[in-house]
Amino acid sequence: MSNPLADMEKPDVIFCIGTNMTETHPVAATRLKKAMRHGAKLIVADPRRIPLAEKADIYLPLRVGSDVALLGAMAHVIEREGLVDPSFLEERTEGFDKLREHLATFTPEWAESITGVPAADIEQAAIWYGKAERGAIYYTLGITEHICGVDNVQSLCNLVLMTGNIGREGTGINPMRGQNNIQGAGDAGALPNNYPGFQPVTDPAIQKKFAKAWGREVDLEKGITKVRALEECGESIHAMLICGENTLVSDPNRAHCQHALESLEHLVVIDMFVTETAALADVVFPAAAWGEVDGVFTNTERRPQRVRAAVKPQGEAKPDWWIVSGIAKRLGFSGFDWESPKEVFNELCELSETYHGLDWDLVSEGRHHWPVPEKGHPGTPILHIGEFPRGRGLFMTPSYRDPAETIDDEYPTWLTTGRRLAHYHTRTMTGRSVGSEYLVPEELVEVHPDDVVRLGLEDGGLAVMSSRRGEVVVKVEATEQSPRGTVFCSFSFSDVPINALTGSGYDPITDTAELKVCPVRLEAATTQLA
């Protein structure tokens, strides 16, 4: 997030797109509700009539995967209505003339034909955001899990740069990170292109720094993403270490994923449970859990915070870092002689530019937002004040593209996927918690009542849902939360492995899977089975 969570109570116009925040980040959503009580306007764009949409002043029910068209049209209107911030454009950005030219054809009427959102509503939303004193954008995977995820983010950046809604309190562009420490995993360098602190692996000076720190030559080339690595399993990749991820259930295209992991010569998994993924491994190590380990998580607002052990680990379970260093030492690797998580974290801080001013003791109260470049630095709650990392903000010119697969006679319904409030990811944790299981005991495919009738389904009956990659049998729930022509499922239940269907395409730059769009066919299970 460019701005801290506390800022969510301060905008006068809030634009939420591709975020089912009341279910996926409920506590952050309480802050938006407070802003609204103080009079803020809420614009919500989402294909589903999610709870946040019910609270919106304008709800933009766009067709799945049509975000670039919607956002381009909003930019078009902001420019047409003279709502751009001329001094911000002049002082902080470049490339606006090119964007203006590019946006000429992005009329609201054209966007209506792509998105299904009435042109008048697109105009109103654009005018509100364009006129905002403090306009803030919030998004989640509904923006990024598309083949055009980068285009979507760039389209949002254009809105921010045109209106100068960045680098100030209560504004900004704010991706809500979905996992407790997904920010921290990136910060710690678990990326194929970056060392800890987002230092590029291809930068010679950085290479030198790490070669010196670790006392060995380092690879000069970027690595490959996990998506590519799974494709290469059995081809060029033959061994994997998977730490705390139930890849088989969480990743797209389950059949492909299973085949990939099975074709490895050697698979080592570190996990708290024998997950579906761990069951395929050659060696499984028992990981100590949350509540059993000391460590650091960094949240979505770039705030490193301490987690603490309250109870002893179950059985012989050990912290991940201890397990990894055990394997490393067995392989004769040096530099793995840590005796505490504090030593590991302090080594990370030493080598990271964003954490350089932090250490184990300094994060104990979670007072800093990174970057914290040196000791004594107060941290950086708001990014991009006065200047962007590259200097001027650069307008990009993304064009609308169809999703990787579009609906046709064979697969005439859009499937979109996500989470529900009571469960988390593949249910390794919430599936073993009485309350969550009570609230949501099974997977349901959410179908508009008209579609239930049209497709010959029954509310509460079973349906076979198939895509070009696989099929699942799932119980039907008739609900107006789904628009006509689009259905929704979570990926939480292993007995309804929704990722058997997904995996139609990937963003060419980030390799992020298009998990939000998948054409499917639904039939009543009885006719299919008969």
Added chain:
Amino acid sequence: MSAKLTLDGREVLFEEGETIYEIARRSKKDVPTLCYDDRLDPLGACRLCVVELEGARNPVASCTTMATDGMVVRTSTEAIEKHRKTLTELVVSENPRGVEIDPLRGMASQELALLAVRYEADGSRFEGATSGRSRKDDPNPMILRDYDQCISCYRCVRVCAEQEGDYAISVENRGFQTRITTEFAGFLEDSACTFCGQCVQTCPTGALGDLRALQNADVPGEIEKTRSICPYCGVGCSVDILSKDDKLVGVQPAMDGPANEGALCVKGQFAWEWVQHDDRLKTPLVRKDGELVPASWDEAFERAAEGFRGVEAKHGRHAIYAVASGRAPHESAYSVQKFVRAGFGTNYIDNCSRA
């Protein structure tokens, strides 16, 4: 701060907009409350926070009275204390006597019990009608609705509306007929309730209780609190993990958590039983004759290392890949990427953010 008032004989500076209660509290005065929750608009219903204000005919509720320049306030006089004692006796008379409220019910659950001790109010002075009727029929396994303990402070209703914006619960009737209820007086599950548990944690009597934590009421040992961060989404809510010896017995929100300021959701509040679930993997496993079987650490380390060594020898270092977790702490991700980079000398590392 330009304005000042006299508080128990001493001058105190204050900001415009501060209430007498806020000033008294930050001046370390022990003014009792029952219907007060920092995060909510003050209601002034319980009257326990009354103070003497010079020039006012009756004591005033300090939580709803804005401080003005030159006020002279006394927070604890004989008359005020007597008044508070009577109020506490009235409130206590509402509740069944002799019920011990386990602190696992909720973080504020001891407030009334502590006041009763402070004012020696055992409920015997006033007898008669009581309000609140428990909903023992509500089948949800998270929130106990023991309204026999309810004193109609409305903190649950207010936190649901003001803090959560959910408006799932409301007040029905008045006086001794007062009931805390949901739309159509049904079960919580059929209301707008999201089971965030905020009502449970603000309840000052334990009328609302954490049923997951209460499963451990009979576990021997003192409750210890360990400050940590919720393990679910990226908001990073601060929590206190409750434990008795090595048994995890509950989770409560941290009011001073910078990301959440006391709020939590259904997962962070109630979904922690997996930590000590029987399914937890307790030893290393290695595959033998096609089956995963328990092994010693030594054997597991050797098998893991041997496999990587073999693949590296046969296919080269770029045949090995690692995936770090977005769920585990930094030390996990850092060690895994170092394993790949400093160990094998490649950048064949990623985390689970792309799927």
